[in-house]
Amino acid sequence: MSKPVKQIHLAAHFPGVNNTTVWSDPEAGSHVEFSSFRHFAQTAERAKFDFLFLAEGLRLREQGGEIYDLDVVGRPDTFTVLAALAAVTERLGLAGTINSTFNEPYEVARQFASLDHLSGGRAAWNVVTSWDAFTGENFRRGGFLPQHERYSRAKEFLSTATELFDSWQGNEIAADQQSGSFLREARAGAFVHRGQHFDIQGQFNVPRSPQGRPVIFQAGDSEEGREFAASSADAIFSRYSTFEEGRAFYTDVKGRLARHGRTRDQLLILPAATFVLGDTDAQAQELAREVRRQQVSGATALKHLEFVWNRDLSGYDPDGPLPEIDPDPGEHAIAQGRAQVRMYRDPLATARQWRELAAANKWSIRELVIETGNRQSFVGSPATVAQTINSFVQADASDGFILVPHLTPGGLDAFADTVVPLLQERGVFRTEYQGSTLRDHLGLAHPDADAASERVAS
Amino acid sequence: MPGPAQPGPSTPPIHLAVALDGAGWHPAAWREPGARPGELLTARYWSELVAEAERGLLDFVTIEDSLSLQSSRYTGPDGRTDQVRGRLDAVLIAARVAPLTRHIGLVPTAVVTHTEPFHLSKAIATLDYVSGGRAGVRVQVSGRSDEAAHFGRRTVPPLRIEELASPAGQALLAELFDEAGDWVEVLRRLWDSWEDDAEIRDAGSGRFIDRRKLHYIDFEGSRFSVRGPSITPRPPQGQPVVAALAHATVPYRLVARSADLGFVTPRDTGHARSIVAEIRGEQAAAGRAEETVHVFGDLTVFLDSDPGAAAERRARLDQSAGGEFTGDAPVFTGTPEQLADLLQELQQAGLTGFRLRPAVLPHDLEQITRHLVPELQRRDAFRTAYRANTLRGLLGLPRPANRYATAAV
Numbered sequence: 001m002s003k004p005v006k007q008i009h010l011a012a013h014f015p016g017v018n019n020t021t022v023w024s025d026p027e028a029g030s031h032v033e034f035s036s037f038r039h040f041a042q043t044a045e046r047a048k049f050d051f052l053f054l055a056e057g058l059r060l061r062e063q064g065g066e067i068y069d070l071d072v073v074g075r076p077d078t079f080t081v082l083a084a085l086a087a088v089t090e091r092l093g094l095a096g097t098i099n100s101t102f103n104e105p106y107e108v109a110r111q112f113a114s115l116d117h118l119s120g121g122r123a124a125w126n127v128v129t130s131w132d133a134f135t136g137e138n139f140r141r142g143g144f145l146p147q148h149e150r151y152s153r154a155k156e157f158l159s160t161a162t163e164l165f166d167s168w169q170g171n172e173i174a175a176d177q178q179s180g181s182f183l184r185e186a187r188a189g190a191f192v193h194r195g196q197h198f199d200i201q202g203q204f205n206v207p208r209s210p211q212g213r214p215v216i217f218q219a220g221d222s223e224e225g226r227e228f229a230a231s232s233a234d235a236i237f238s239r240y241s242t243f244e245e246g247r248a249f250y251t252d253v254k255g256r257l258a259r260h261g262r263t264r265d266q267l268l269i270l271p272a273a274t275f276v277l278g279d280t281d282a283q284a285q286e287l288a289r290e291v292r293r294q295q296v297s298g299a300t301a302l303k304h305l306e307f308v309w310n311r312d313l314s315g316y317d318p319d320g321p322l323p324e325i326d327p328d329p330g331e332h333a334i335a336q337g338r339a340q341v342r343m344y345r346d347p348l349a350t351a352r353q354w355r356e357l358a359a360a361n362k363w364s365i366r367e368l369v370i371e372t373g374n375r376q377s378f379v380g381s382p383a384t385v386a387q388t389i390n391s392f393v394q395a396d397a398s399d400g401f402i403l404v405p406h407l408t409p410g411g412l413d414a415f416a417d418t419v420v421p422l423l424q425e426r427g428v429f430r431t432e433y434q435g436s437t438l439r440d441h442l443g444l445a446h447p448d449a450d451a452a453s454e455r456v457a458s
Numbered sequence: 459m460p461g462p463a464q465p466g467p468s469t470p471p472i473h474l475a476v477a478l479d480g481a482g483w484h485p486a487a488w489r490e491p492g493a494r495p496g497e498l499l500t501a502r503y504w505s506e507l508v509a510e511a512e513r514g515l516l517d518f519v520t521i522e523d524s525l526s527l528q529s530s531r532y533t534g535p536d537g538r539t540d541q542v543r544g545r546l547d548a549v550l551i552a553a554r555v556a557p558l559t560r561h562i563g564l565v566p567t568a569v570v571t572h573t574e575p576f577h578l579s580k581a582i583a584t585l586d587y588v589s590g591g592r593a594g595v596r597v598q599v600s601g602r603s604d605e606a607a608h609f610g611r612r613t614v615p616p617l618r619i620e621e622l623a624s625p626a627g628q629a630l631l632a633e634l635f636d637e638a639g640d641w642v643e644v645l646r647r648l649w650d651s652w653e654d655d656a657e658i659r660d661a662g663s664g665r666f667i668d669r670r671k672l673h674y675i676d677f678e679g680s681r682f683s684v685r686g687p688s689i690t691p692r693p694p695q696g697q698p699v700v701a702a703l704a705h706a707t708v709p710y711r712l713v714a715r716s717a718d719l720g721f722v723t724p725r726d727t728g729h730a731r732s733i734v735a736e737i738r739g740e741q742a743a744a745g746r747a748e749e750t751v752h753v754f755g756d757l758t759v760f761l762d763s764d765p766g767a768a769a770e771r772r773a774r775l776d777q778s779a780g781g782e783f784t785g786d787a788p789v790f791t792g793t794p795e796q797l798a799d800l801l802q803e804l805q806q807a808g809l810t811g812f813r814l815r816p817a818v819l820p821h822d823l824e825q826i827t828r829h830l831v832p833e834l835q836r837r838d839a840f841r842t843a844y845r846a847n848t849l850r851g852l853l854g855l856p857r858p859a860n861r862y863a864t865a866a867v
Binding site: 023024032033034038060066067069070071072074075076079080086087088102103106110111113114115117119139141142168173177182183184187188198199200201202204205206207298299 | 486555664
């Protein structure tokens with residue numbers, strides 16, 4: 001018996017700060033002006049995507065003690081852009097990363113509840129953690145969260161925010177002009193939270209929003225991160241967009257759900273994926289090679305090598321061989337605020353492996369960086385890409401993808417115009433939105449507030 | 459860019475703003491026939507109010523906010539169920555409305571006592587981007603112990619509003635307003651932390667920005683420190699407009715030292731004159747004598763074309779509410795023509811504009827946009843079209859130079 005055909009979920013990530021966004025292309029637009037976000041969001045909505053996603057940055061990256069200047073630098077505020085996009089879209093979900101370390105639950109909960117009201121039920125929160133003193137230097141509470149407490153704070157932050165969302169059940173506002181009763185319940189929004197990280201009480205001042213709570217996304221990949229997602233998230237942003245890695249991750253994370261009393265359809269696995277389209281597969285492959293060269297200049301390649309070597313390599317020739325010297329085994333110091341730094345947990349082994357690879361293939365520094373990183377997830381004609389995406393989803397390598405184009409704001413246009421119609425023809429992607437909220441798009445239940453009423457009553 | 463001089467040789471035009479809050483400023487406003495109390499949390503409600511204000515060519519709207527449920531008491535929740543309760547984040551309301559409007563300034567309230575200046579700096583800068591240069595922020599301190607308990611980071615002694623005059627109350631106010639001054643200083647430094655031309659996209663060298671044009675702000679204050687630079691490039695206005703409501707010397711000082719615009723609550727023209735003098739004195743003491751600092755008078759207004767109707771309406775609302783309406787600002791009840799007389803009289807005392815608080819929405823807002831504004835236009839005292847695209851432009855404020863760019867020369 002064949003499995004039923006799964007429906008694919010698609011989202012669009014407006015790329016922020018990274019070296020995959022090709023800013024030197026004549027078609028590259030602003031990364032800050034609202035017109036770029038509007039174009040991108042309206043393309044995603046035209047293609048009936050589930051949601052648009054914005055990442056967050058709270059400190060400009062540094063390398064060698066200087067602000068990193070080779071990639072896109074600078075981005076607008078996540079909440080503010082999403083609220084403005086709610087005015088120029090009607091159904092598209094609006095998801096944003098908001099850090100749980102340098103915010104407080106009352107404030108974040110009221111911002112997400114407000115966004116959910118102002119968008120008619122389209123808000124989603126990607127809960128991330130950060131702990132480092134480098135980022136903390138921009139904030140009141142500073143950078144003193146011990147690393148081992150980051151998930152502990154994140155979990156309590158999310159549970160506290162959930163208590164605030166649930167502090168209104170949704171039926172408290174009578175607004176009865178005749179009787180003069182605005183509220184049915186004077187204690188609406190009452191909460192008390194006593195915990196390790198938060199000790200707060202009072203009344204939440206945003207009534208229950210259309211989705212009850214925003215959709216919760218999570219992006220961590222560690223053991224703790226996977227457990228956190230399995231226990232608390234509606235969707236997980238994975239970084240495994242290849243078939244085998246995607247299947248392994250999917251199996252692992254979905255397998256954790258039962259232990260938390262949840263079913264497999266209550267957590268979606270959505271890897272981030274890049275793509276390059278061409279009229280033919282061969283043309284797309286050629287274009288993809290050109291994009292990778294644009295993404296990795298010689299200067300970028302040297303900076304990338306510095307993450308592993310933890311040394312200033314500016315004297316090396318990017319078109320020459322890899323450094324003979326070994327990485328500095330000390331604490332990572334050369335690069336600050338970069339996610340990539342954490343990817344190289346054993347720099348000596350990575351350096352050894354890269355030298356072997358480069359020697360075997362006669363690769364220069366730049367060629368090595370191009371070949372080992374930034375490989376596009378889907379390269380080919382629209383038919384090939386549609387076929388590949390569908391086969392991944394039907395084989396449970398994912399429930400869909402978060403697409404990250406290498407060009408903004410127009411990098412999604414071709415995908416919307418050529419790949420989406422092919423998925424629709426196969427009956428694996430919606431041709432119209434069926435519901436109005438993001439929960440509707442994702443097939444997630446609207447959380448009832450019964451738990452909330454019990455909490456208030458107790 | 460500033461608009462051309464209005465007719466009227468001696469008197470500059472009046473600036474006009476409205477303060478939007480819930481169903482209006484009267485606690486029974488939500489029970490009026492035209493009120494939409496079930497829609498106060500919808501985008502459409504706010505979009506329509508701001509569109510009406512824009513049709514009236516007003517300089518800007520402010521959007522009230524707080525980090526607690528509305529209350530008739532200063533110290534904490536009042537347990538009442540007969541008034542509007544529940545509100546949305548004002549910055550997000552402003553952002554939601556921005557793409558739907560073109561000229562009017564958007565000035566949400568931010569509570570500075572419990573929020574992060576780094577977050578608000580980028581939020582207001584982004585509001586400036588999404589509105590094309592029409593952002594401002596009204597900074598508000600919170601001396602409420604219940605709001606402090608929502609954050610759990612500090613405790614604030616539960617003082618009644620009359621106790622704010624006591625030594626303990628004065629010490630608390632001084633501390634909160636000093637912190638607000640630091641907060642605004644951080645906002646301003648972060649807005650300047652990118653020079654306007656920092657993004658270079660130099661394909662030759664592979665550099666996206668010229669990092670010499672990005673600046674650490676290295677602010678150290680008694681309550682917080684912030685390193686910078688911002689993650690958001692300098693906003694279109696350079697410095698969005700900073701406003702504050704002030705009722706006494708301590709907050710007047712904040713207006714004079716830190717703000718572009720203050721809202722004050724004079725009882726009469728004599729009081730208005732003394733407030734303006736005090737702010738100008740503080741402004742000079744702070745070395746800002748050459749800078750334009752607007753002083754707007756705040757008035758809550760009940761407006762009807764028949765003066766008796768306005769008074770009757772006010773009485774009816776008071777009866778619904780179970781008590782006479784009072785507030786921190788003077789209350790005007792009468793016709794738009796009578797209000798125009800009063801505004802021109804108060805203007806002679808040195809006020810540069812007014813923020814009108816509609817007692818009932820949308821009724822009193824429509825009285826402002828459809829009757830008061832035409833009356834002022836007939837008197838050559840108000841603009842007949844928007845002649846600037848930015849809020850600073852509407853207010854006649856120049857786009858400020860970047861402090862760091864200047865320092866580098």
